[in-house]
Amino acid sequence: MENKQKTIAILTSGGDAPGMNAAIRAVVRTALHRGMRVLGVRRGYNGLINGDMVEMNFLSVSDIMHRGGTILYTARCPEFREDAGVEKAKETCLKMGIEGLVVIGGDGSYRGARDLSLKGIPCVGIPGTIDNDISSTEYTIGYDTAMNTVCDMVDRLRDTSQSHDRCSVVEVMGRKAGYIALNTGIGCGASVILMPEVEYDIQKDVIDKIISSHRTGKQHFIVMVAEGIGGVEEIAKKIEEGTGIESRACVLGHVQRGGAPTVTDRVAATKMGYHAVELLEQGIGNRVVGLQCGEVVDYDILEGLKMVKTIDMNTVKIAEEVAL
Numbered sequence: 001m002e003n004k005q006k007t008i009a010i011l012t013s014g015g016d017a018p019g020m021n022a023a024i025r026a027v028v029r030t031a032l033h034r035g036m037r038v039l040g041v042r043r044g045y046n047g048l049i050n051g052d053m054v055e056m057n058f059l060s061v062s063d064i065m066h067r068g069g070t071i072l073y074t075a076r077c078p079e080f081r082e083d084a085g086v087e088k089a090k091e092t093c094l095k096m097g098i099e100g101l102v103v104i105g106g107d108g109s110y111r112g113a114r115d116l117s118l119k120g121i122p123c124v125g126i127p128g129t130i131d132n133d134i135s136s137t138e139y140t141i142g143y144d145t146a147m148n149t150v151c152d153m154v155d156r157l158r159d160t161s162q163s164h165d166r167c168s169v170v171e172v173m174g175r176k177a178g179y180i181a182l183n184t185g186i187g188c189g190a191s192v193i194l195m196p197e198v199e200y201d202i203q204k205d206v207i208d209k210i211i212s213s214h215r216t217g218k219q220h221f222i223v224m225v226a227e228g229i230g231g232v233e234e235i236a237k238k239i240e241e242g243t244g245i246e247s248r249a250c251v252l253g254h255v256q257r258g259g260a261p262t263v264t265d266r267v268a269a270t271k272m273g274y275h276a277v278e279l280l281e282q283g284i285g286n287r288v289v290g291l292q293c294g295e296v297v298d299y300d301i302l303e304g305l306k307m308v309k310t311i312d313m314n315t316v317k318i319a320e321e322v323a324l
Contacts, residue, residue: 008280009098010056011041011048012070013077013105013112016257017128017142019265020070020104025061026273027102032058034281039096044105045077045112048089053096065266068145068258074105080112090119100280102273104128104141107305110288114301122285124276125301126269130257133177136304137290137297141272143180144264146173146256150184153252154222158188167210167221167247169236173256174226178311180256181226186319191221193319194235196228197311202235207242213324214243221245271296 010027012020024040031038038056041047054060064071079085093101093116100122103113106129113123127134130146150172161168170190174180178195185193191213192206200206210221223239225232232249240247261269272289275296279287288304290297299307 005035005037006099006281007037007039007097008100008102008277009039009041009048009053009093009096010072010102011044011104012072012074012128013044013103013109014074015106015129016069016074017130017140018068018145018257018259018261019141019269020128021064021067022261022266022269023104023126023128023141023273024070024072025065026270027277028056028061029058030274030277034277036277036281039098040072043073043075044109045080045085045089046075048092048101049077049079049085051092051096066260068260070104077112086112086115086119089116090121093121100124100283100285102126102276102280106131106140107134110134110301110305114286114305117286117301122280122283123301124279124285124298125288125304126272126276127288127290128269130180131174131177132179133175133309134290135307135309136288136299137292139268139291141265141269142257142261145259145261147180147184147187148262149256149259150180150252151187153255154184154188154224157250158220158222161220161222164246165219167223167236167239167243167245169223169225169232169239169247169249171225171227171230171232171249171251173252174228176228178226178228181224182311182315182319185224186315186322188222188224190224191323192223193323194224194229195226195311198316202238203242206235207239209324210239210243210245214245
């Protein structure tokens with residue numbers, strides 16, 4: 001008797017990240033090479049609930065690797081947080097013959113994949129977020145591209161800060177994590193870096209440092225602030241009041257999510273997408289894929305969600321010592 005063709009689906013969920021298209025491409029092409037049928041689910045878990053999907057082929061993912069965003073679109077899905085929504089998604093999967101699902105997104109997307117796995121639909125998560133805040137992996141798709149975008153934007157800000165002897169207080173993304181702020185702060189030569197993982201005193205750790213550096217002849221400053229700290233307008237106001245240096249706040253916002261992915265993101269996305277299909281080919285679900293020490297690994301979703309990721313305090317120390 002002829003073997004039934006295995007059908008898998010793929011979706012992107014939560015915030016978009018450069019490199020998601022590279023991951024989609026890797027999943028689709030790997031699966032097709034292995035004789036599987038692939039359905040692309042549009043607009044995240046909404047599409048899974050409503051049956052908004054399209055069959056993917058080699059041409060579907062041709063010339064997409066260099067594009068930012070996600071060709072499958074993405075969306076938040078409050079309905080999927082309830083059991084009734086998960087049941088609807090399960091019924092759609094059964095109706096469409098979906099025997100495995102690849103979910104590209106962050107922790108919230110992983111929780112959705114966990115819930116669907118517990119309903120009997122094997123799911124594999126791939127970390128796609130610029131914030132690099134997923135505990136089960138040392139690297140997330142989009143992180144490198146976002147940092148390069150930040151550095152480019154801040155380099156431009158520095159030109160005008162230097163022209164006006166000004167302090168620019170720059171808020172970067174990262175949710176409650178400071179990975180983007182820390183590494184772009186080093187990369188941009190920021191005078192001060194503020195992140196949720198490290199307590200700070202505005203007078204001692206910001207104002208006094210700027211005053212001390214100003215006395216040595218430095219005229220312009222960059223203060224990098226993670227969005228988990230927030231309040232950049234107030235921080236800029238306090239700096240200006242405390243130093244006498246004109247200070248301006250700048251929230252870089254969603255430009256950090258856009259643009260063509262770097263080679264680092266394209267390769268990482270491809271490796272993790274490939275591995276996700278390998279798992280589903282074996283009927284293995286309820287897993288999350290990641291990178292540890294440069295190697296592709298996978299964990300049980302529940303185990304992955306319980307992991308704790310901490311900032312590298314040695315990098316924090318380096319940043320502080322070379323800043324001023």
